[in-house]
Amino acid sequence: MSRNYKKLAALMLCSGLVLSACGGGNSNTNSQAQSAKSGTTAEAENVKAKITWLNLLHTASPPTDKVLSKIEEATHAEIEFSWVPDASKEERINTSLASGSLSDIVTLTILDNSSVRNALKAGMFWEVSPYLDEFPNLAAISQDTRNSASIEGKLYGVPFQKAKARNGVIIRKDWLDKLGMAVPKTTAELLEIAKAFTEKDPDSNGKKDTTGFMDRSDLVYGAFKTLGSYFGTPNVWAVDDAGIMTPEFETESYIQTMDYMRASFEGGYINQDFAVTAKNDQQQNFAQGKAGIYVGALFDSKNLLNMSKGIQDNMELVMVNDITSTGNEADRAIWAGTNGIGGLLSFPKSEVKDEKELKRILKFVNDIMNDDVYALMTYGIQDVHYTVDADMAVTIKDTDLWQQEVQPFSSSRPKEVGYKIHDADPLKVEAEKLIEENANYAVLNPAYSLESETNTTQGSELQKIVTDATYKYILGKIDLAGYKSEIEKWEKSGGSMIISEYEAAYKAINP
Structure with missing residues (x-):
């Protein structure tokens, strides 16, 4: 009987998601399993810890056991995954x-979900702040990251550490060279x-038949928010020393960004249908040579170049991450998406019974952040799935095999940045370098971890007022007075209450 089949059978028999939640069985066996999980005895130290993990699956099917066995060997653990599409x-x-059908580890990526937040605040999961500094990789998690991942000042799991600020500007270098133009340093250039x-x-x-910018209908992940950073726009919210909160769209720098986009639109320097263009169409149009500037995630450069093959074979790209509106290095800034938080690895008290068990599981999480396990979860097994050169640059040997046996693990990595091993593609290497550099200039959202009941219940509806007003201004359908009138509508419809609630929440954890 295959291992995967045994896992499925066990899950079905127990009518739950987690093997450790199953009842019955020999009490001595259960005791040994608990001992192995917690590592409380000298005998247990020689036994693999048994850890269950309710995890997300971003691929069509779960991975085979080939890489899993290597991960288990490296972490001295036996891992039972319950995969959720x-x-x-x-x-x-x-x-x-x-x-209550949970596992020792639960992957929570939807932290704005009311059920998830309520479960965390209700004390269903361990608060891990007192324990992180006992483990080297966990101790290295910055205080900013811990704060951003906390709810009401408490950290209910190990944060998924994503790149804080991935965005910048990608430009056709061959076009710059053709026109004798230099890589820009300012928004004016x-x-x-x-x-x-x-x-x-x-x-x-x-x-x-060409334009400058090729953009899409997205004020966050398209060009607008990144350009806004160059004008000094705060990341969603700004807060002063007195705890007064100001939404980004009520700042002068937000208006400057709208003016910049409006000038681009009126001059024809941006695709005229950007307000209704989908991401895939944006990228396809760029790859087909219809525009020369792409503002978005820097790692998109590799995909854009690959898409251009056979269409724009002369395409050369340069990535820029140090543009400002003033030309002053001191004004350099870039917004941090979700403050670099991709969710939490959380530990329910119903499954993790005491501090000893918690510490053994935290040790496991710490261990999967080691370089060797990161390599396994990202690239697979050396000389089976990839080769590596003296500079630690990786070349995948068989993409189909990698997708089947390795890729499903990639979304399970608690940390994605700062490792020696890396992709061999030059554009990917340069993008990662610039993204890592961006972290030094990242602007966090001070309200990311805060609670606002009004924002939870009405936030999406209210944001539509702001989004519509922003597009109307850029497209020349309303003037500045009209824009400000729409912002007043936002305030009267519940925006003022959101501000008040965020200010109260901020001051509660920053007295």
Whole structure:
């Protein structure tokens, strides 16, 4: 009987998600399992810890056991995964929380879900702050990251550490060279490049068929928010020393960003349908040579270049991450998406019975953050799934095999940055370097971990007022007075209450 089949059978027999939650069995066996999990006896130190993990699956099927066995060997643990398809995660996690069908480790990525937040605040999961500094990899988690991942000042799990600030500007270097233009350092220089790419035939085909910016209908992950950083716009919210909160769209820098986008639109330096363009269409259009500036995630450069093969074979790209509106290094800034938090690895008290068990599981989480386990979960087994050169650059040997046996583990890594082993692709290497550099200039959202009941219940509806007003201003359908009128509508419809609630929550943990 295969190992995967045995896992499935056990799950079905126990009518739950977690093997350790099953009742019955020999009491001595249960005692040994508990001892192995907690590591409380000298004998248990020679036995693999038995750890169950309710985890998300971002691929079509779970991985085989080939890589898993290597991870278990490296962490001295026996891991039983209960995989939840990402598409149904909210429903499954809500059901598991309500029924108590949990695991030793529960992956929680939807921290804004009311059921998840209520479960965390209700004390269903261990508060881990007192224990992190006992383990070297966990101790290295910054205080900013811990604060951002906390709820009402308490950290109910190990944060998934994502790259804090992934965005920048990707430009056609071959077009810059053709027009004799330098890589921009300011927003004004970037706009001049956009104008030249629109008006000076950078692809030399004798037609006026190119634009500067190629953007999409997304004020966050498209161009707008990154450009906003260059003008000094706060990341969603700003807070002063007195704890007064100001939404980004009520700042002068937000208006400057709208003016910049409006000038680009009126001059024709941006695709005129950007407000209704999907991401895939944006990338396809860029790859087809219809524009020369892409503002978004820096690691998109590799995909854009790959997409251009056979269409724009002369395409060369340069990535820029140090643009400001003033030209002053001191003003350099870039917004941090979700403050670099991808969720939590949380530990329910119903499964993890005491501090000894908790510490053994925290040790396991610490161990999967080691370089060797990161390599296993990212690239697989050396010389089976990949080869590596003297510079620790990786080349995947068989993409299909990697996707089947390795890729499902990649979303389980508690930390994604700061490792020696890396992708061999030059654009990917450069993107990772710039993204790591971005962290030094990342602007956090001070309200990311705060509670606002009004925002929970009305936030999406109210945000639509702001989004619509922003697009209308950029497209020239309303003037500044009209924009401010819409912001007043936001305040009267519940925005003022959101501000008050966030201020109260901020002051409660920052007295």
